[in-house]
Amino acid sequence: xxxxxxxxxxxxxxxxxxxxxxxxxxxxxxxxxxxxxxxxxxxxxxxxxxxxxxxxxxxxxxxxxxxxxxxxxxxxxxxxxxxxxxxxxxxxxxxxxxxxxxxxxxxxxxxxxxxxxxxxxxxxxxxxxxxxxxxxxxxxxxxxxxxxxxxxxxxxxxxxxxxxxxxxxxxxxxxxxxxxxxxxxxxxxxxxxxxxxxxxxxxxxxxxxxxxxxxxxxxxxxxxxxxxxxxxxxx
Numbered sequence: 001x002x003x004x005x006x007x008x009x010x011x012x013x014x015x016x017x018x019x020x021x022x023x024x025x026x027x028x029x030x031x032x033x034x035x036x037x038x039x040x041x042x043x044x045x046x047x048x049x050x051x052x053x054x055x056x057x058x059x060x061x062x063x064x065x066x067x068x069x070x071x072x073x074x075x076x077x078x079x080x081x082x083x084x085x086x087x088x089x090x091x092x093x094x095x096x097x098x099x100x101x102x103x104x105x106x107x108x109x110x111x112x113x114x115x116x117x118x119x120x121x122x123x124x125x126x127x128x129x130x131x132x133x134x135x136x137x138x139x140x141x142x143x144x145x146x147x148x149x150x151x152x153x154x155x156x157x158x159x160x161x162x163x164x165x166x167x168x169x170x171x172x173x174x175x176x177x178x179x180x181x182x183x184x185x186x187x188x189x190x191x192x193x194x195x196x197x198x199x200x201x202x203x204x205x206x207x208x209x210x211x212x213x214x215x216x217x218x219x220x221x222x223x224x225x226x227x228x229x230x231x232x233x234x235x
Contacts, residue, residue: 002131002206006051009209013044016213020220032090033223035083040216042072047209053134058127066125066136074116078109078161083219084168091180091226112161119157126154130200141200166193169219182225188218 017040024033046069049062056062085105088096095101125136129146137144138156145151170193173186192211195203 002133003051003054005206006047006133006209009213010044010047010051013040013047013213013216016040016217016220017044023220023224027224027227029228030090030223031228032083032087032226033220035079035086036216036219036223038079039076039083040220042069042076043213043216045069046073047213050133050135050209053136054132056134058134062134063125063136067121070120070123071117074120074159074161075113077165078112080165080219081105081109081112081161081168083223084165084172087172087219087223087226088175090223090228091176092229093175093179112159116157116159116161123157124154130206143202144200169215173218173222176222176226180226182222185215185218185222188215191215 017037020033020037020040024030024037027033045065049065049069053062056065082102082105085096085102089102123138126138126140127146127149128135128137128140128144129149130144134146137154139154140149140151142151145153166189170186170189173184173189177183177186188211192208192215195207195211198207
């Protein structure tokens with residue numbers, strides 16, 4: 001059942017990608033939308049890998065797909081930090097308008113990419129199971145050990161980029177809610193953050209994927225809502 005539900009999420013992600021590409025082609029000045037669209041390029045593949053893992057089975061094919069999805073995640077996730085800065089400019093927040101602000105954000109994002117991508121390229125995977133799903137992970141969570149496996153097996157590197165990016169998206173959403181009367185990015189981000197507190201033994205990998213899709217869709221819609229002015233586009 002979980003595999004089929006995740007397949008549906010993958011189809012939604014692919015549809016969201018097509019919609020985002022078309023939206024950006026209509027407004028190529030929209031940098032916030034462009035950066036989120038880049039992340040969407042393989043989001044469907046990320047979910048698809050988890051959805052079909054139980055059918056493929058443990059082996060080189062699933063491991064390669066997992067390596068691709070993890071590498072893409074750590075390569076592109078810092079771009080969302082730049083996307084938040086671009087969205088702040090497009091929403092006409094004064095603090096985001098100086099060029100040095102977006103320049104500093106780009107430096108931080110580049111640091112995370114240079115630091116994390118080489119590590120994920122050589123990281124060792126463990127196999128985790130939940131319901132009818134099988135996937136590669138860094139560390140096997142409680143309740144996700146496969147038959148004969150061990151909970152807690154594996155040691156994954158720690159990256160500050162992930163909590164910083166999601167916190168930035170959440171704070172940006174709250175700012176837009178309070179200052180611009182636009183609540184949707186904040187609501188979706190807060191729901192996603194709350195889902196990470198639910199034990200994986202209860203919901204496995206399922207809950208975070210649809211909520212990630214919801215937050216991504218909210219970011220795309222928000223970027224379309226706050227399109228760049230001519231002044232912002234020129235700076």
